[in-house]
Amino acid sequence: MTAVSDPSSIADLAAEATDTRVNLDFESEGMTLNMGPQHPATHGTLRIVAKLDGEQVISAEPICGYMHRGYEKLVEVRTYPQINALINRIDWLGSFANEVPFILAAEKLMGVEAPPRAQWIRTILFEMSRIANISLFLGDFGLQLGGMTAGFYAFRDREHVLNMIEAATGGRFHPNFDRIGGLKDDLPKGWIADSHVAMDKLLAFCDEMEDLLVGNEIFQTRTRGIGVIPAEIALSYGLSGANLRASGVDWDLRRDGCPPGLVYDQADWKVWTHPDGDCFARTWVRLQETREAAKIVKQLLDTIPAGPVMAKVPRIIKVPEGEAYVATENPLGEMGYYVVSKGDLVPFRVKIRSASFNNISIVPWVARGAYVPDLISILGSLYFILGDIDR
Amino acid sequence: MTAILASFDPPYWLSTVIKVLVVGAVVPTTALILGVVFLFKIMSWMQSRLGPQEAGPRGLLQLLADGVKFIQKEDIAPNGADLWVFKAAPLVVLSSTLLLYVALPASAHLVVENLDVGVFYVLAISSLSVIGVLMAGWASANKYSLMGALRAAGQLIAYELPMVLAVMGVVIQAGTLSLNGIVFAQNDGAVFGWTGIGNPYILTQFIGFFIFIAAVQAELTQPPFDMPVAESEIVSGYQVEYTGFRFLIFFLAEFATAFVFAGIAAVMFLGGWAVPWLSANSDWYYVLGPAVLFAKVMLVSFIIFWVRFTYPRLREDQLQSFAWKFLIPLALVNIVVTAVLKVVF
Numbered sequence: 001m002t003a004v005s006d007p008s009s010i011a012d013l014a015a016e017a018t019d020t021r022v023n024l025d026f027e028s029e030g031m032t033l034n035m036g037p038q039h040p041a042t043h044g045t046l047r048i049v050a051k052l053d054g055e056q057v058i059s060a061e062p063i064c065g066y067m068h069r070g071y072e073k074l075v076e077v078r079t080y081p082q083i084n085a086l087i088n089r090i091d092w093l094g095s096f097a098n099e100v101p102f103i104l105a106a107e108k109l110m111g112v113e114a115p116p117r118a119q120w121i122r123t124i125l126f127e128m129s130r131i132a133n134i135s136l137f138l139g140d141f142g143l144q145l146g147g148m149t150a151g152f153y154a155f156r157d158r159e160h161v162l163n164m165i166e167a168a169t170g171g172r173f174h175p176n177f178d179r180i181g182g183l184k185d186d187l188p189k190g191w192i193a194d195s196h197v198a199m200d201k202l203l204a205f206c207d208e209m210e211d212l213l214v215g216n217e218i219f220q221t222r223t224r225g226i227g228v229i230p231a232e233i234a235l236s237y238g239l240s241g242a243n244l245r246a247s248g249v250d251w252d253l254r255r256d257g258c259p260p261g262l263v264y265d266q267a268d269w270k271v272w273t274h275p276d277g278d279c280f281a282r283t284w285v286r287l288q289e290t291r292e293a294a295k296i297v298k299q300l301l302d303t304i305p306a307g308p309v310m311a312k313v314p315r316i317i318k319v320p321e322g323e324a325y326v327a328t329e330n331p332l333g334e335m336g337y338y339v340v341s342k343g344d345l346v347p348f349r350v351k352i353r354s355a356s357f358n359n360i361s362i363v364p365w366v367a368r369g370a371y372v373p374d375l376i377s378i379l380g381s382l383y384f385i386l387g388d389i390d391r
Numbered sequence: 392m393t394a395i396l397a398s399f400d401p402p403y404w405l406s407t408v409i410k411v412l413v414v415g416a417v418v419p420t421t422a423l424i425l426g427v428v429f430l431f432k433i434m435s436w437m438q439s440r441l442g443p444q445e446a447g448p449r450g451l452l453q454l455l456a457d458g459v460k461f462i463q464k465e466d467i468a469p470n471g472a473d474l475w476v477f478k479a480a481p482l483v484v485l486s487s488t489l490l491l492y493v494a495l496p497a498s499a500h501l502v503v504e505n506l507d508v509g510v511f512y513v514l515a516i517s518s519l520s521v522i523g524v525l526m527a528g529w530a531s532a533n534k535y536s537l538m539g540a541l542r543a544a545g546q547l548i549a550y551e552l553p554m555v556l557a558v559m560g561v562v563i564q565a566g567t568l569s570l571n572g573i574v575f576a577q578n579d580g581a582v583f584g585w586t587g588i589g590n591p592y593i594l595t596q597f598i599g600f601f602i603f604i605a606a607v608q609a610e611l612t613q614p615p616f617d618m619p620v621a622e623s624e625i626v627s628g629y630q631v632e633y634t635g636f637r638f639l640i641f642f643l644a645e646f647a648t649a650f651v652f653a654g655i656a657a658v659m660f661l662g663g664w665a666v667p668w669l670s671a672n673s674d675w676y677y678v679l680g681p682a683v684l685f686a687k688v689m690l691v692s693f694i695i696f697w698v699r700f701t702y703p704r705l706r707e708d709q710l711q712s713f714a715w716k717f718l719i720p721l722a723l724v725n726i727v728v729t730a731v732l733k734v735v736f
Binding site for chain 2: 040041055144145146152180221
């Protein structure tokens with residue numbers, strides 16, 4: 001026997017031990033616990049059918065589809081500008097980030113490129129929606145682990161970034177601001193200075209969260225070593241975003257494969273990874289990402305070029321025949337649109353690759369052998385948005 | 392006024408009626424006060440939000456409005472429920488709370504029953520509520536309820552022992568099990584010969600106070616030990632099937648118990664109803680005692696609720712290891728040290 005120190009092998013062994021005990025040692029009748037569709041820890045209408053032995057989870061199966069709205073079908077009968085308003089509702093916490101990959105795919109097919117100022121503002125708003133999304137995660141994860149106050153602090157400080165998004169786009173949650181070939185409008189007066197202030201407040205919020213929640217001993221007891229996902233398992237389940245980086249895989253679409261139209265190469269920033277792969281690592285990586293996003297925004301705000309925000313595009317948009325897939329690093333992970341056009345007013349087929357759907361596919365693997373409270377930690381730290389799972 | 396109160400000696404039947412009325416009035420009032428002050432006002436202040444504003448001046452009557460709402464609601468029992476047990480469970484929990492108030496002294500004579508073994512009685516009665524919780528969880532015919540009730544039962548073993556051991560230090564130092572006796576001992580005491588503030592036992596028994604507050608937190612099922620009612624895991628546990636006034640009774644019992652435990656902590660560690668510069672035998676305590684005790688209770692409650700609003704929740708097995716590997720050894724060491732020092736000095 002050799003000592004096991006690698007957390008991933010420990011997780012494997014624990015899961016194997018559960019299997020052995022359940023199958024051989026004694027026949028316990030067990031209990032099937034149906035968590036959801038209405039359950040406070042499932043952010044909406046995800047259903048988890050968990051087989052329990054006492055408080056230990058023997059198997060957990062996520063069942064999705066309770067909020068399926070059929071977006072992939074709906075977009076086939078809508079013109080490209082109309083689709084833009086619809087796909088805002090996929091990941092409803094970071095709405096602007098949903099528009100960008102679709103618009104970029106359409107731009108790729110049409111062969112137009114947004115002017116530099118539009119690209120800058122796009123990237124800034126993209127990062128702002130990342131902050132709006134992940135800052136809520138930090139509070140909500142605290143809420144799920146029983147720390148009520150963190151949730152309210154997150155709602156309070158998320159307001160700063162939502163105010164800036166609203167000031168620029170007119171919409172707090174669903175901006176519908178991105179256009180093929182640029183943006184709907186230029187920035188309002190004084191927006192850049194206000195955004196600097198808002199980003200400073202967000203950075204202070206991150207420090208506060210680190211003090212209040214992530215640094216808390218009880219929080220660490222509840223998350224460290226829980227729900228360990230090794231790198232190879234994470235890759236084989238198609239995880240992306242912070243969930244993948246928390247397993248030690250240094251992969252970020254903003255840096256490795258940023259599509260033209262976003263200007264991440266113009267800012268100095270860092271991709272954070274964590275070697276542990278547990279619930280704590282996922283939270284920590286997201287906390288760092290929020291900080292990085294605020295830094296990116298601050299840098300880009302200083303370097304916005306002058307010029308128009310809209311390229312010359314025809315009044316009635318017809319996308320030429322062809323296929324394009326564009327994916328970006330959204331708050332929840334890789335989000336991509338595969339657009340097939342037959343040269344019509346409407347796309348022939350759109351396949352939406354949303355991050356959460358793949359991210360929760362690992363739940364059966366990672367929940368094996370965990371306890372019921374750990375299941376909440378795991379679900380919370382994997383961080384999914386129901387709209388992003390069911391589309 | 393105080394002289395009249397001191398010479399007031401009613402017949403047995405009258406004193407019994409008065410005692411029943413007082414406990415019946417005090418229990419909901421204290422629950423309301425703690426609910427409004429801490430659950431609504433202090434909590435929203437800590438979480439940087441406004442809290443209730445509409446009902447009454449500054450929203451102070453919100454809990455009363457909520458209570459009326461609960462009473463109006465339909466009384467629902469699940470189909471598979473064991474009806475008698477289901478309906479009796481909240482009353483068992485509440486009766487445990489009512490019995491706790493019996494021993495809490497608000498001055499030397501303002502106490503329902505001045506028991507010689509008050510500490511022993513309080514600790515024994517407080518664990519009764521778990522029977523009600525188990526009844527509720529079992530009779531609800533709900534898996535979440537059952538898990539919550541079993542967690543509560545498991546938790547009882549983990550926190551009851553540290554709680555008993557924590558107050559042993561106080562009992563050794565005071566040399567009595569009577570709650571009033573402990574107050575007198577603190578009032579008469581001295582810190583290294585200086586009698587300026589008496590000897591509130593928090594000065595010598597601060598470890599006991601810490602363990603007692605931690606155990607109270609578990610007894611009240613508040614974070615970080617709120618596993619039996621964890622909303623985000625088992626959706627309020629054993630309370631999940633209760634609606635209307637049955638839920639109200641659970642709520643009432645929870646907050647009234649918080650008050651009485653804060654009161655017991657105040658009596659045992661902070662000098663109870665007495666103030667140091669006035670002898671505990673003074674007649675003034677007929678009116679002053681309840682006010683002093685109330686102020687100290689609010690102080691202890693603030694600590695209890697401050698922790699509640701700040702910390703995340705532990706896991707059930709983590710509570711067990713926290714209790715058995717940390718709290719109990721610490722309490723035992725505390726007892727040994729107290730006993731040795733008691734003999735030496």
